[in-house]
Amino acid sequence: MSSPQLNDVSFEISHHRGPDFLTDIRIKAIHTTSTDTVATLRAFKILRQFCKGSFLEAMDCITGELHQFSVKLFDKYGLYQGAGLGYRILEQLVESTYVQMADTLMCWPAPSRVSDPTEWVKIQKRQINFFRQFGFRRVGRTDFFAYSPDPTHPSHSIPISGDAENLSEAFDSSAETGLSKQDMARKYPLHTIIMNSTGGQWVINTIRAHYLADESSIHVANAQGFTPIHIALKKANVDAVRTLLDLGVMDDLQKSQNAEGVTPLEGLTEAMQSNRDFAETLLGQWDSGYSADELTCEFLIKRALGMPTMPNDLQEYIAQRKWGCTCGSCAGGWLSKRMQFRLLCQAGMYEDMMEGEKSQFLQGKPHSDPMSLCDNASSYLPPHLHASVFKMFYIGFQSVFRAIIIALKNPDYLFGKDLISALSAGQRGVNFYFGKGGKIEYALDAITDAALEQSLLGSGDFEDTWDEEDDFKNLPMCDADLEFGLVRRMMGLNPAMRWGPY
Incomplete structure (x- = not known):
């Protein structure tokens, strides 16, 4: 069959609803004469506010591409590429009711089912050019491209020639692809030693020996632009970091001319976040926190750069930062x-x-x-307890909330189930509540779930009410401010269990 003309093609748009946050949109280009499907487009409309702080996990459950924060576009019939069909079918998506003015379309040009590396690069360049012609522009220096339907969006003022290139393109390491491990070790001895070890006296002695033989050895950048201190921090190799700092790598701490465009400290931060994302996404929970080695490296570099470290003592710093606190005021390092x-x-x-x-x-x-009770809290009592909800049971449940209030009001208390149990002891109805199977966790579930729903990860009602109030806005901001999943785990709410509302 000859290539179709645009006037010979009609379009069908449909969608399939999945979870609340996802709409699977399908567009078919159908030849009006033969009724053959000559091209298809599949896109996912993602409403991040419904992911409730679990964006990475939610995307990973759909496809690998979505885990990389992309919209998946594919053409079944490569024969018709270049006839204007790709542009037209993408135009159909942009003009559909699924894409609103405030939305952002994201894509990741990456050829599928292409095994030859040279051909892969060639096709990717053609894909990138196609998306740029349509109006997509690169997001920072990443592999991703974005498009705004809003004609006044600043991205539309960037000419194709002015669009940013991926940083990795400026650091071509293809010449080293065929090198053996032994050859790489000879070319970049310090990088290899630091990468393949966890520390120890041997590493310290080896770095010092190379420095004595050639002082410039500790500053050598590999083909991707990374110096030994970059590698040491990415690996959280404490002994290597201490040794390099002692020998003098202050200038290297400012360098970001590499394939990722990061300073050594930024590289460490990204590695720590990547390890955390992996645990939360693929393992289901981040139950170990940042490692002592990661935080020791972070502490040493911040001290070297003259940056604040909250606690000035290393062990106190590790305890405070272990669960992601950045304000220095989190109770237990997590609340x-x-x-x-x-x-x-x-x-x-x-x-x-x-x-x-x-x-x-x-x-x-x-x-x-x-x-049916108008308290909202009772919906977090599991059904098997409903026959036990006498007035005294209810009073005991209320007493647990009262104990939680006392605990949260006192900054000197280490918040947790043991504290709440102690504070509720002797309160009216508590023994009856616990005797009938009631648990502290049911109240904690109710509080944290409702707070999540009203936060910026949900409706945003809480921020609408409190953002301008001194009681809230004067409190220190922290990366842990919306870590509801972490808070629930720390309170003893096992994420593998079924919780309310029931």
Whole structure:
């Protein structure tokens, strides 16, 4: 069949709904005479606000490409490429109701089913040129490209010739692809030693020996532009980092002329984040925190650069930073002041609402339908407990919330189940609540889940209410402010278990 003309093609658009955050959009280009499908496009519309802080995990569950933050575009019939069909079918997506003015289309030009490396590069360059012709521009120096339907978006003022190139293109290491490990070790001895070891006296002695033989050896950049201190930090090789700092690599700490465009400290930060993302995405939870070696390296480099380290003692720094605290004020290194405040507000709201629902109980009888109570908290009690929700059970449940409020109000307390258990001991109804199978976790589940729903990861109602209030805005900001998953795990809410609302 000869290549179709654009006037010979009609388009069909459909969509398939998956999870709340995802719409799978399909477009077919159909030859009007033969009714053959001559091209297809598949795109995913992703509503990040519905991922609730689990964006990486959610994407990984769909496809590998989505895990790399991309929109997957494929053409079944390469025979028709270059006839204007690719441009037209992409235009159909942009003009459809699935793409709004405020949306951003992302793509990752990467040929599929091409095994020859030379051919792969050739096709990728053609794909990149195609997307640029349409109006896509590179996101920073990454492999990804973005397009805004908004004609006033600044990206539309960037000419194709002015679009950024991928940093890796300026550092061609293809000449070293065929080198053996022995050849690479001879060419970059310090890089190889640091990369393939975890430290020890042998590494220290070897680095010093190379330095004594040639002082410039500790500053040599490999084909990708990385110096030994870059490698030492990426590997969190503490002994190598200490030795290189002692020998003098201050100038190298400022260098970012490499395939990733990062300074040594930025490279360490990216490696730490990558390890965390891997654990949270593929293993389901980040249960070990940042390693002592990673944080020791971070501490040493920050001190060398004259940057603040929060606690000035290394062991205190490791304890404070282990779970990602960046403000220096997180209780236990994981509960930030802003998270503490929003949980306190939610606990107080539940406690107040429950007070007004006590009148809904009949003496000596369980509530006929606890899910109908207007407190929202009762929906976090599992169904097998509903027959036990007497008024005294309910009062005990409320007492647990009251204990949580006391714990959150006191910054000197180490928040957790043991503390809440101690604070609730002797309170009215608590023994009845626990005796019937009630748990502290049900209250913690209710508080954290509702706080998540009202945060910027959900509706944003909490920020709308509190952002301009001194009680909230004067609290220190921290990377841990929206780490609900971490907070829930630290409170004993196993992510592998089924939690409410039921």
